[in-house]
Structures are given as C-alpha cells and as structure tokens.
Amino acid sequence: MRISNEETGMMNNQSAKALKRSEFAKKYGAIMVFAILLMVNIIVTPNFISSITIYNLIIHSTTVVCIAMGMTFVIAVAGIDISVGATMSLCATVTAIMAENEYPIVLCVFIGLLLGGGVGAFIGVMTVKYTIQPMVLTLAMMIILRSAARMVSNAKTVQIVDPNFLGISGTSFGEIPIQLIYILVFTISFFVLAEHTVFGKSVEAIGNNITAAKLSGIFSDRIVVFVYLLLGALSALAGIMAVSRMQNCNPSSVGSGIELEAIAAVVIGGTSMSGGKPRVMGTLVGCFIMSIITMMVNMNGIDTAWSMLLEAAIIIIAVYIQSGKGTSVKKVKYQKAYDKIAGGLIDEK
Numbered sequence: 001m002r003i004s005n006e007e008t009g010m011m012n013n014q015s016a017k018a019l020k021r022s023e024f025a026k027k028y029g030a031i032m033v034f035a036i037l038l039m040v041n042i043i044v045t046p047n048f049i050s051s052i053t054i055y056n057l058i059i060h061s062t063t064v065v066c067i068a069m070g071m072t073f074v075i076a077v078a079g080i081d082i083s084v085g086a087t088m089s090l091c092a093t094v095t096a097i098m099a100e101n102e103y104p105i106v107l108c109v110f111i112g113l114l115l116g117g118g119v120g121a122f123i124g125v126m127t128v129k130y131t132i133q134p135m136v137l138t139l140a141m142m143i144i145l146r147s148a149a150r151m152v153s154n155a156k157t158v159q160i161v162d163p164n165f166l167g168i169s170g171t172s173f174g175e176i177p178i179q180l181i182y183i184l185v186f187t188i189s190f191f192v193l194a195e196h197t198v199f200g201k202s203v204e205a206i207g208n209n210i211t212a213a214k215l216s217g218i219f220s221d222r223i224v225v226f227v228y229l230l231l232g233a234l235s236a237l238a239g240i241m242a243v244s245r246m247q248n249c250n251p252s253s254v255g256s257g258i259e260l261e262a263i264a265a266v267v268i269g270g271t272s273m274s275g276g277k278p279r280v281m282g283t284l285v286g287c288f289i290m291s292i293i294t295m296m297v298n299m300n301g302i303d304t305a306w307s308m309l310l311e312a313a314i315i316i317i318a319v320y321i322q323s324g325k326g327t328s329v330k331k332v333k334y335q336k337a338y339d340k341i342a343g344g345l346i347d348e349k
Helices: 005-044 051-076 084-100 105-129 134-152 163-170 178-195 198-208 210-215 220-246 258-268 280-299 305-323 325-343
Strands: none
Touching: 005 258, 005 280, 051 084, 051 178, 051 198, 051 220, 051 258, 051 280, 084 105, 084 134, 084 220, 084 258, 105 134, 105 163, 105 220, 163 178, 163 220, 178 198, 178 280, 198 210, 198 220, 210 220, 258 280, 258 305, 280 305
8 A cells, every 4th residue: 555645754754853852962962961860969969059069170170171172073073092091191101200300381281192192093094995894993003002001101100290281271360270171272262173174064074974085075085094094182281281280290190091081071962972973062061060970979978880881871871862763763664664655565455
C-alpha cells in the first residue's frame, strides 16, 4: 500500500521535532548542567556563595580554558590529543629552567610556546600525512613528552623566583585577578575565530565531511595541522601559567589529568566527538562545570576520586546525548520510508 501525503507529513514533523530536541540538548545541555550544579552547591556546600569561591573558580578554570579552547577545534575536525598535559609539563619545564638561568622572560616564554607549537605541528603532520590514529599517536607522545620533561630537569622540581615569571599569574587589578582577563581574551578570540572567520567555517566543514571539504577547495590537511599546532602552543601557555601560579615546576605533576578535564569540557559544551561545529561558548561553560565539580568535592571534604567519577559520568552522558540515541530508532524508520518513497516503489498489496 502507498504511504499517504498525510502520513509522510507526520513522519517529517516527528523527525524534525526529534532533531530539534537533539540540537537543543547540544546547545543548552551544558548550561542546564551548570545551573543544576550551582543549585546543588548552594544547598549542600557551606559558604559556596562568596567572593572567595568566585575567585577560586576563575583561578582553577584558567589553564583548563586555555587548553579546552584549542581542544575544541581539534575535536571539531574529528581529532583528539591526550598528550596536552605532557606538553604542558615539557614546555613549562624548559621555560622554568631558562628563567632559572636568568634568560629574559620574554625569550623564555617565546621558546616555550615555540616548543609547544612544534609538538602540536608534529602531531598534526603525522596524523594527516601518515594517517596515524590521533588517539594512538598522542598516547605515545604523552609518554615521550612526560619522560623528556623529567630528563630535562633531572627529575627535580624547578623553583621559580623570577618576579617577572611569577607576575604572569600573580598579577591582580584590585580584587580582579589577571586570570579573568586571560579567560575573556581566550573566549572572545576563539568565539570570533569559530563564528566569524573562513577558518572557523572550514574547520566545521572538515569535521562534517572531510572529503566534501577537500572537493570544495578547502586545504584540509593544512588546517588540521594548524589546529594541532595551535593546541600545542596553548598547552605550552597553560603550563607556563600553571607553574607561575604554583611558583615551582614539578615535571611529574604539571598538567597531570588536565586532558580529561579539557576533553570533558569540550564534549559537555556540545562539540561533537565525530567532528563538526566548534562550540566555543559551550566549552567555556564546560570548563566551569569541571571546576565546580572539583571545588564541590574539596569544599565538602569528599575523596577526590569522586570528582573523577563525576567527570567521567558527565562525559558518558554528554556523548550519549550527542549521539542522538534517543531518536535513532525513529530516524532509521523514517529514513527507510523516505528511501522507498524516493525510489517510487512500495509494495502494492
């Protein structure tokens, strides 16, 4: 029997509603989770609503925001980098050792950023030229870079005494820490890059369909290499800011576990792990969510293992929402019907 126009219209409407719900979850899911966490903490966490809490939230979020902004673009081109913490460690160690030997701080920071960008570019080239899976490649790089950081410092903690180095994260303007300015600069810059530049649109096109992007004239290989280079440089900057705040550099602990927080923030923010549109504002909210979870655990005297469990659970939920599993059955059902209609043949019995 033939499918009537009324039935076809109904299927179209139901499919459109399902896709709208999925898109709504991707766009606003992070904000809803953030609001829920705020309400829970207001109720259960003593002295949560205070200027100190806001100050600590900003301070803790800065390095995660720095890396997560770069990670947003890497994931948007369907890539991944789990070596960012190790990149932080190596670049921060090199920068700290140079500062300890009284090199100009500008030169120290420049060399650190150059090293981070070089690591990122290497990962990008190996990914696009030799088609090595980024997960496997960056897992190997994580081990190599962390080991290199320990060898460079002879497995010792480097003390930071240069006031210019300490000022990178220790400066404040009255009650406003410089980290707030960093967060604003990162967010505004990457939002403009994602939403209002050809580069941002090219990243989205590559993530959606790299073959189509190449056929449309986009230099996809160059863009993929550049987003990895950018992430590497941002990882180096995050490492420099982190050790400046801590006033010492321990190559074994700098950046440890930050790759989980950064990836979680990006996924929670709505950027799909399979590639597509980079959602910068969602990433920012995701970073605050990660920081609030950590603060909630610490302020309530809960074992830190629980914060890791919560972060992992949120990642799983976010990926599930992105996959659209809640509407997949309907979409498959409707797609089959549309295919038959397009073919013009449905069994007439």
